[in-house]
Amino acid sequence: MRSSLRLARPLLRRARLTHTSLRPTATLTTQSTLHSSQPFSTTPHRSSSVNPSEVSHFNALASTWWDPHGSSRILHLMNPLRHDFILSCLSSAPSSPPYPHRYLDIGCGGGIFTESAARLPTTASVTGIDPTPNILAVAKAHASKDPTLTGDRLRYLSATVETLPEEEKGQYDVVTCFEVVEHVDHPAEFLDVCGSFVRPGGWLVLSTIARTWTSWVTTNLVAEDILGVVPKGTHDWNKYINEEELRGHFSGRVGWGAPRVMGVVYVPGLGWKVVPGSEKVGNYFFAVQKVGGV
Amino acid sequence: MDSIARRRAAAFVCQSCTRRSLRIRRQPQRGFSSAASQQTKPNIYDVVCVGGGPAGLSLLTALRANPVTSHLRIALVEAQDLSKLRSWKPPPDRFSNRCSSLTPASALYLDKIGAWRHLDLSRVQPYQEMQVWDGVSDARIEFDWVGSAPSAGATIAYMTENLNLTSGLLKRLDELGGVSIFDGAKVEDISFGEQTEEFNLSEWPVVHLGGGKQLFARLLVGADGANSPVRSFAGIEARGWDYDRHGVVATLELEGEGWGGDQTKIAYQRFLPTGPVAMLPLPGNYSTLVWSTTPRNAALLKSLSTKDFVALVNAAFRLTPTDLEFMHTQSSGQTDEVAWRLEHSEFDRSRIPQAVTNVQEGTIASFPLKMRHADTYIGERVALVGDAAHTIHPLAGQGLNQGQGDVQSLAKAIEYAVAHGQDLGTTMSLESYVSERYAANHVLLGVCDKLNKLYSVGSGPLVPLRSLGLNAVNAFGPLKSFFMSQAAGSGSKLF
Numbered sequence: 133m134r135s136s137l138r139l140a141r142p143l144l145r146r147a148r149l150t151h152t153s154l155r156p157t158a159t160l161t162t163q164s165t166l167h168s169s170q171p172f173s174t175t176p177h178r179s180s181s182v183n184p185s186e187v188s189h190f191n192a193l194a195s196t197w198w199d200p201h202g203s204s205r206i207l208h209l210m211n212p213l214r215h216d217f218i219l220s221c222l223s224s225a226p227s228s229p230p231y232p233h234r235y236l237d238i239g240c241g242g243g244i245f246t247e248s249a250a251r252l253p254t255t256a257s258v259t260g261i262d263p264t265p266n267i268l269a270v271a272k273a274h275a276s277k278d279p280t281l282t283g284d285r286l287r288y289l290s291a292t293v294e295t296l297p298e299e300e301k302g303q304y305d306v307v308t309c310f311e312v313v314e315h316v317d318h319p320a321e322f323l324d325v326c327g328s329f330v331r332p333g334g335w336l337v338l339s340t341i342a343r344t345w346t347s348w349v350t351t352n353l354v355a356e357d358i359l360g361v362v363p364k365g366t367h368d369w370n371k372y373i374n375e376e377e378l379r380g381h382f383s384g385r386v387g388w389g390a391p392r393v394m395g396v397v398y399v400p401g402l403g404w405k406v407v408p409g410s411e412k413v414g415n416y417f418f419a420v421q422k423v424g425g426v
Numbered sequence: 427m428d429s430i431a432r433r434r435a436a437a438f439v440c441q442s443c444t445r446r447s448l449r450i451r452r453q454p455q456r457g458f459s460s461a462a463s464q465q466t467k468p469n470i471y472d473v474v475c476v477g478g479g480p481a482g483l484s485l486l487t488a489l490r491a492n493p494v495t496s497h498l499r500i501a502l503v504e505a506q507d508l509s510k511l512r513s514w515k516p517p518p519d520r521f522s523n524r525c526s527s528l529t530p531a532s533a534l535y536l537d538k539i540g541a542w543r544h545l546d547l548s549r550v551q552p553y554q555e556m557q558v559w560d561g562v563s564d565a566r567i568e569f570d571w572v573g574s575a576p577s578a579g580a581t582i583a584y585m586t587e588n589l590n591l592t593s594g595l596l597k598r599l600d601e602l603g604g605v606s607i608f609d610g611a612k613v614e615d616i617s618f619g620e621q622t623e624e625f626n627l628s629e630w631p632v633v634h635l636g637g638g639k640q641l642f643a644r645l646l647v648g649a650d651g652a653n654s655p656v657r658s659f660a661g662i663e664a665r666g667w668d669y670d671r672h673g674v675v676a677t678l679e680l681e682g683e684g685w686g687g688d689q690t691k692i693a694y695q696r697f698l699p700t701g702p703v704a705m706l707p708l709p710g711n712y713s714t715l716v717w718s719t720t721p722r723n724a725a726l727l728k729s730l731s732t733k734d735f736v737a738l739v740n741a742a743f744r745l746t747p748t749d750l751e752f753m754h755t756q757s758s759g760q761t762d763e764v765a766w767r768l769e770h771s772e773f774d775r776s777r778i779p780q781a782v783t784n785v786q787e788g789t790i791a792s793f794p795l796k797m798r799h800a801d802t803y804i805g806e807r808v809a810l811v812g813d814a815a816h817t818i819h820p821l822a823g824q825g826l827n828q829g830q831g832d833v834q835s836l837a838k839a840i841e842y843a844v845a846h847g848q849d850l851g852t853t854m855s856l857e858s859y860v861s862e863r864y865a866a867n868h869v870l871l872g873v874c875d876k877l878n879k880l881y882s883v884g885s886g887p888l889v890p891l892r893s894l895g896l897n898a899v900n901a902f903g904p905l906k907s908f909f910m911s912q913a914a915g916s917g918s919k920l921f
């Protein structure tokens with residue numbers, strides 16, 4: 133179990149600085165768990181003894197997540213495709229769990245996907261986990277702007293997959309992990325732990341970026357070395373994972389069905405487009421169903 | 427497990443408790459006897475629509491009729507008493523003076539949301555031909571489908587009383603149910619919510635009605651007409667100008683059903699230097715008048731006896747601008763003036779409307795005309811549709827149709843947001859609506875405005891030029907069919 137997001141944090145810490153300036157064009161690697169800094173002991177926005185500089189830092193952080201024209205715009209634009217992909221997975225197999233669904237969103241960040249999943253009428257509950265407390269504070273503060281996101285519908289936990297209680301295993305209809313695995317040191321073990329939370333018939337859904345010459349050129353060479361918009365070392369290109377590698381991983385494990393894949397390309401001005409075959413070059417979604425459903 | 431359970435309890439408080447605390451905070455002095463019922467029925471809505479005109483009713487019907495959006499909590503606020511609209515049942519030979527031509531695209535949409543069959547279709551008049559000409563040079567553009575159209579005799583548009591449309595929409599909405607309707611209720615104020623322990627509603631618009639009622643809106647829709655209070659609340663500027671013209675409307679009785687009989691109905695429009703005058707067919711011998719003219723002329727028209735009014739309307743389609751100008755200086759006696767002049771003039775009777783014989787009592791009215799376009803149609807948790815977003819010159823009969831186009835686009839944006847778990851009130855969810863509608867509406871506003879300016883000049887170098895324009899358009903088939911399809915709302919999405 134040493135494969136956690138926590139292990140990835142030295143890398144992530146460096147990456148934190150980049151979130152506001154990174155505007156990927158062909159590929160997407162901005163990531164929820166990238167943000168990290170000194171842990172807050174309390175949620176900053178409700179405390180009466182709030183340090184003003186912490187507040188402004190918090191506000192800046194919040195706006196990078198939720199400003200529709202800010203640096204996370206590209207993630208907001210991608211979000212509907214996540215739902216389309218999940219829906220296509222669920223409806224592809226009659227053994228998929230019946231509605232309403234329980235979701236676990238690993239590396240939920242500011243809650244872009246987490247909130248949207250909680251709002252679906254077909255959702256029973258969503259649990260978003262992230263190890264970074266002040267990112268979760270952003271997520272919670274934003275969720276408080278929507279009074280329907282209450283009760284069991286949405287909860288945020290400051291946790292890694294390792295620290296989630298045993299009882300949660302096998303409990304979730306859909307476990308999501310968007311733009312996370314490329315930042316993890318031991319992806320194989322990490323994916324195994326993620327998969328343990330999926331109930332039989334449920335789906336493990338993730339998105340990441342292929343390790344190809346194209347992605348190396350766009351995220352490492354162009355963004356970091358030539359344009360310098362991203363500090364060097366933000367992307368560890370060696371950690372990128374190809375679709376065949378993910379396939380290989382799950383076919384080597386018992387209990388998982390054949391994977392479903394969807395490649396997507398960001399076209400400036402038009403948004404994200406599904407492009408069959410593009411999973412070989414850049415951003416892609418990947419999902420596997422745990423066998424033994426209803 | 428325990429720790430998670432505790433966490434959950436700490437982070438989330440039951441909705442009704444929270445809502446109660448909201449109400450108490452906002453209304454500290456009001457003792458409420460019905461506290462329990464208010465507690466269980468909090469006024470938090472997904473969509474609060476201010477304005478139950480054609481645009482507002484159509485939007486809510488579209489949302490209720492769509493299974494993806496039918497679970498939304500929806501409220502309608504309308505200043506007028508809707509029971510009058512529900513019981514609208516005029517005698518078959520009386521027509522309201524507020525009529526609009528609905529394009530086939532609008533009619534199709536109304537059918538899709540299940541409203542069209544609730545209109546009294548015996549009072550809806552399709553027309554198949556248009557006669558448009560320049561009152562100064564007599565140059566014509568004949569809008570008919572022959573040659574370039576999908577089929578000869580196809581419907582260009584449907585003349586409909588606005589009340590027939592809105593009562594049909596309301597019937598459909600009542601049939602669908604599920605909308606909290608606050609009618610006879612004026613918006614007294616719109617403010618923002620507050621931040622409490624649990625919720626931050628500081629970006630949520632709160633609509634205040636008489637009697638202290640408050641409606642919290644995830645999305646506040648301004649379908650509240652040209653003087654939109656919602657638009658003012660959102661701080662959205664509407665720019666444009668007044669035309670210094672009034673639109674005089676009336677329900678006319680003609681000598682017959684029209685030259686094409688019951689089967690081929692014709693719409694007429696003549697450009698006069700004071701503005702266009704239009705006569706649009708209603709069922710049987712009836713037609714509706716829209717005459718845009720100077721405020722002074724409008725005042726005179728409204729002061730005339732029925733006979734003189736009828737005479738002047740007939741003159742508007744037949745006599746020269748100079749004759750008309752003269753007759754507007756007389757406070758009465760137009761009947762004889764017109765009769766005398768008509769005896770000495772020659773017309774191609776098939777190209778002008780049949781003679782008006784009477785005007786229905788109480789139907790002569792006038793409205794100031796203006797051109798306005800809001801800087802944008804959306805803000806955080808606010809969207810504008812219909813006349814609240816844009817007011818257009820009535821010469822192209824497009825105002826209401828533009829509103830239907832808005833509604834179609836906004837309903838689609840809301841559907842997409844709901845299906846993908848987005849907060850439907852955020853600009854992120856609404857931006858496709860603006861990008862789809864703004865440019866299209868702007869082009870149309872501009873075209874109608876320029877057409878009006880072009881034809882508001884009585885003499886000078888522009889007159890032969892514009893005649894050339896109309897004749898050239900008439901001769902040039904493909905261009906004409908483009909204009910035609912735009913007029914009918916079936917072409918590319920300009921209208």
Ligand SMILES: Cc1cc2nc3c(=O)[nH]c(=O)nc-3n(C[C@H](O)[C@H](O)[C@H](O)COP(=O)(O)OP(=O)(O)OC[C@H]3O[C@@H](n4cnc5c(N)ncnc54)[C@H](O)[C@@H]3O)c2cc1C
Nearest residue numbers: 477479480481505526527613651673812813823825826827
């Ligand atoms: C002379 C004339 C002729 C026209 N001819 C045509 C035509 O042939 N074809 C065409 O397409 N269009 C035509 N139009 C335009 C058409 O009438 C309008 O575009 C259409 O009525 C706009 O619909 P709406 O629902 O946006 O607004 P409205 O019809 O103005 O409805 C707004 C509603 O909001 C309510 N409201 C306003 N303020 C408040 C408040 N504070 N609280 C609660 N409720 C409120 C009002 O009571 C009203 O019911 C014409 C207009 C004029 C003036």
